Amino acid sequence: MLVVMKHGASAEEVQRVVEKIRELGYDARPIPGQQRTAIGLVGNDGRVDPSRLAALSGVKEIIHVTQPYKQVSREWKEEQTVVQLPGGIAIGGHDVVVIAGPCSVESEKQIVAAAHAVRTAGASMLRGGAFKPRTSPYSFQGLGEKGLKLLAKARDETGLLVVTEAMDPDGVDLVAEYADVIQIGARNMQNFSLLRRAGRSGKPVLLKRGIAATITELLLSAEYLLAEGNHDVILCERGVRGFDSATRNVFDITAIPLVRSLSHLPIVADPSHATGQRELVIPMARAAAAAGADGVMVEVHPKPEEALSDGMQSLDAEQFEQLMREIRAITDAIGRGVAEPLPAVSA
Ligand code: PEP
Ligand code: MN
Numbered sequence: 001m002l003v004v005m006k007h008g009a010s011a012e013e014v015q016r017v018v019e020k021i022r023e024l025g026y027d028a029r030p031i032p033g034q035q036r037t038a039i040g041l042v043g044n045d046g047r048v049d050p051s052r053l054a055a056l057s058g059v060k061e062i063i064h065v066t067q068p069y070k071q072v073s074r075e076w077k078e079e080q081t082v083v084q085l086p087g088g089i090a091i092g093g094h095d096v097v098v099i100a101g102p103c104s105v106e107s108e109k110q111i112v113a114a115a116h117a118v119r120t121a122g123a124s125m126l127r128g129g130a131f132k133p134r135t136s137p138y139s140f141q142g143l144g145e146k147g148l149k150l151l152a153k154a155r156d157e158t159g160l161l162v163v164t165e166a167m168d169p170d171g172v173d174l175v176a177e178y179a180d181v182i183q184i185g186a187r188n189m190q191n192f193s194l195l196r197r198a199g200r201s202g203k204p205v206l207l208k209r210g211i212a213a214t215i216t217e218l219l220l221s222a223e224y225l226l227a228e229g230n231h232d233v234i235l236c237e238r239g240v241r242g243f244d245s246a247t248r249n250v251f252d253i254t255a256i257p258l259v260r261s262l263s264h265l266p267i268v269a270d271p272s273h274a275t276g277q278r279e280l281v282i283p284m285a286r287a288a289a290a291a292g293a294d295g296v297m298v299e300v301h302p303k304p305e306e307a308l309s310d311g312m313q314s315l316d317a318e319q320f321e322q323l324m325r326e327i328r329a330i331t332d333a334i335g336r337g338v339a340e341p342l343p344a345v346s347a
Contacts, residue, residue, distance in 0.1 A: 001053075003039045004059070009060075013056070013058030017058070017059065024052070026043050027041070028042070031077055068220060073264075074261065095337045095340075098124060100320060101299070104143075106307075110302060114154075114300055119341050121320050126154055126155065127163050127183075129309075130165075131144060151164055159344040163206055168191075172197045182203050189209060196228055208236040219235075234267070235265050237252055237288075248274070250274075268293055268294055282323045290330050324338070
């Protein structure tokens with residue numbers, strides 16, 4: 001439930017509404033916005049009598065949020081959320097952010113080479129898993145903390161911000177020490193204890209759509225993060241499982257404009273996991289940018305044929321340069337730009 005204040009309502013009137021909501025036994029969340037001042041009532045179990053709030057001075061109207069997710073919805077917050085990252089990089093604003101790097105961090109040489117290659121081509125963020133959720137227990141599981149340290153080194157050398165995955169609740173704090181953005185992977189989208197922990201991490205979270213998750217389920221998982229007080233949430237469309245094994249997943253491009261209409265949270269696209277095939281990544285990256293994605297995340301490896309994971313869908317440096325050129329052409333056409341990388345901390 002949302003209590004929308006009249007234009008020009010005083011701070012005291014807003015405060016009175018907040019107190020009233022608390023007296024009723026609920027959580028009150030003032031929602032910042034340029035168009036309107038509203039106070040969200042969190043945890044409505046259907047027993048709140050709206051007339052008790054509507055009668056307060058300065059209140060314009062009471063809005064019932066119809067979606068099962070609340071704080072994540074556009075009904076709750078009309079204005080687009082722009083997630084601010086260190087150095088002024090922002091996801092959800094005018095510029096499309098390109099996140100690139102290998103599936104897994106494999107060695108210092110590999111991650112540093114990948115970082116330099118994607119930075120030179122114009123990416124502003126580096127991806128790479130140190131903790132890998134692999135379908136088979138016998139596949140490469142990642143370098144763990146050593147991988148996080150290598151990502152931090154690559155960040156220092158290139159100025160790229162780092163996004164990397166946390167796989168379990170106990171691993172969140174360690175990942176948060178090194179990452180600029182914590183990734184929650186598709187297999188963990190409904191790991192609710194992980195979501196709660198990441199919601200308290202103090203770091204922005206990139207939440208990937210589950211392997212067979214509906215849009216509503218994705219947004220409800222994001223709600224867990226906001227419910228813990230973390231509003232810096234970036235959603236990620238990475239394809240869902242279909243009936244046809246011709247591609248790894250079915251890239252749900254429609255999810256991009258749909259999520260933008262249902263939620264104020266930014267959405268990025270991952271055409272690498274969505275397709276599973278290198279030749280399909282560039283066209284689907286173009287399509288994602290054209291559909292309104294706030295970012296594109298792609299796997300790039302200095303030597304894709306030697307990759308320890310997802311080599312088939314990894315671009316090499318030259319292909320990534322082509323992707324950047326084509327993304328720029330699309331963003332020019334739709335009145336957006338591409339976020340510029342930050343300067344390196346150490347050369
Ligand atoms: C990844 O981005 O490294 C990854 C494992 O992707 P997903 O969780 O989407 O499968
Ligand atoms: Mn991968």
